[in-house]
Amino acid sequence: MFMMDDTNEERKGATRRTALRGLGLAVGGMALATGLGTSPAAAAPRRGLGTYVLVHGTHSAGAFWMPIARELVLRGHRVVMVDQPRHGAEAFVPESYQRQDLTAMAVEPSPLKGLGLDDYEARVTGIVRQAARSGPVVLVGHSLGGVSVSRVGEAVPHLLHHICYMAAFCPSRVLPTADACTAAPENANAVSPVELTVGDPDRLGVLRLNLRTGVSGELALLKEMICADYPDADFRRILAGMQTDEPVAAYAGRAVGRAGNWGRIPRTYLRFGRDRTIATALQDRMISEADASTPGNSFRVHDFPGASHVGPLDPTPVADVLDTLAGQGG
Numbered sequence: 001m002f003m004m005d006d007t008n009e010e011r012k013g014a015t016r017r018t019a020l021r022g023l024g025l026a027v028g029g030m031a032l033a034t035g036l037g038t039s040p041a042a043a044a045p046r047r048g049l050g051t052y053v054l055v056h057g058t059h060s061a062g063a064f065w066m067p068i069a070r071e072l073v074l075r076g077h078r079v080v081m082v083d084q085p086r087h088g089a090e091a092f093v094p095e096s097y098q099r100q101d102l103t104a105m106a107v108e109p110s111p112l113k114g115l116g117l118d119d120y121e122a123r124v125t126g127i128v129r130q131a132a133r134s135g136p137v138v139l140v141g142h143s144l145g146g147v148s149v150s151r152v153g154e155a156v157p158h159l160l161h162h163i164c165y166m167a168a169f170c171p172s173r174v175l176p177t178a179d180a181c182t183a184a185p186e187n188a189n190a191v192s193p194v195e196l197t198v199g200d201p202d203r204l205g206v207l208r209l210n211l212r213t214g215v216s217g218e219l220a221l222l223k224e225m226i227c228a229d230y231p232d233a234d235f236r237r238i239l240a241g242m243q244t245d246e247p248v249a250a251y252a253g254r255a256v257g258r259a260g261n262w263g264r265i266p267r268t269y270l271r272f273g274r275d276r277t278i279a280t281a282l283q284d285r286m287i288s289e290a291d292a293s294t295p296g297n298s299f300r301v302h303d304f305p306g307a308s309h310v311g312p313l314d315p316t317p318v319a320d321v322l323d324t325l326a327g328q329g330g
Contacts, residue, residue, distance in 0.1 A: 050136030057143030061088030071319035113205025117253030
């Protein structure tokens with residue numbers, strides 16, 4: 001949690017600007033997430049196929065993964081779609097948001113205040129420990145979910161068969177947090193939702209967005225960030241699955257994997273070429289810095305040049321890549 005004092009107004013402003021640049025929005029679909037922190041899509045796995053643990057990004061939920069999870073399940077895999085604490089089935093919906101009272105929204109307390117990467121890593125690591133009892137685990141993170149992938153890879157590398165970053169943050173010693181990544185010059189052309197922010201993030205402890213806005217300019221900005229190439233009907237469907245609050249501390253938590261732990265796990269990056277939230281140039285820098293830290297274990301990069309932040313509307317090409325990871329070793 002960020003604790004800011006009145007004598008450090010300049011740093012407060014910098015904190016807000018950094019956190020708001022390239023929020024790393026990972027957005028959910030319309031399907032409901034069920035269970036304690038997970039939304040299981042279960043099927044009897046074929047021999048030799050593993051469990052995919054899928055981690056969403058900010059302002060999102062496990063249901064974001066439903067189209068890809070469906071594809072993987074139909075191919076015989078076990079899939080768990082993680083809900084991070086107070087997301088998805090545990091989501092907090094401000095009462096003032098329901099009424100669209102923006103004045104009240106600016107001050108309504110959030111139970112997400114104080115949550116951070118320790119909480120996120122504990123949630124995902126617990127699920128990985130359970131899933132690993134049934135065979136190989138492939139851990140996949142989208143957007144802000146990448147910091148959880150790095151943290152879990154550092155905590156339990158022996159339980160992970162493969163890790164995958166899908167247009168996700170992959171911090172390094174130079175860029176150790178999501179905040180640092182979004183502030184990098186390679187992310188300069190990312191789109192920021194600063195005008196959609198309600199309240200003071202430092203006081204609320206969360207980045208709160210009014211996602212039910214009816215202002216055409218604000219909707220256009222959201223669409224550019226999330227899925228500029230999608231039909232409007234699909235954009236509205238995706239927007240409906242998002243939630244208002246994400247803890248500020250999640251962006252500030254350090255998530256740097258060491259070569260002997262995280263760095264020994266085979267890894268893949270799905271690079272999205274039209275991403276306006278985590279700019280493609282930033283994706284390239286994060287890949288390069290990770291590879292430099294583990295020269296004997298580089299990213300396998302799969303390029304999706306036409307994909308915006310949430311990926312292709314058709315989930316099949318992404319599922320095709322993920323489908324191969326359960327069988328890939330070092």
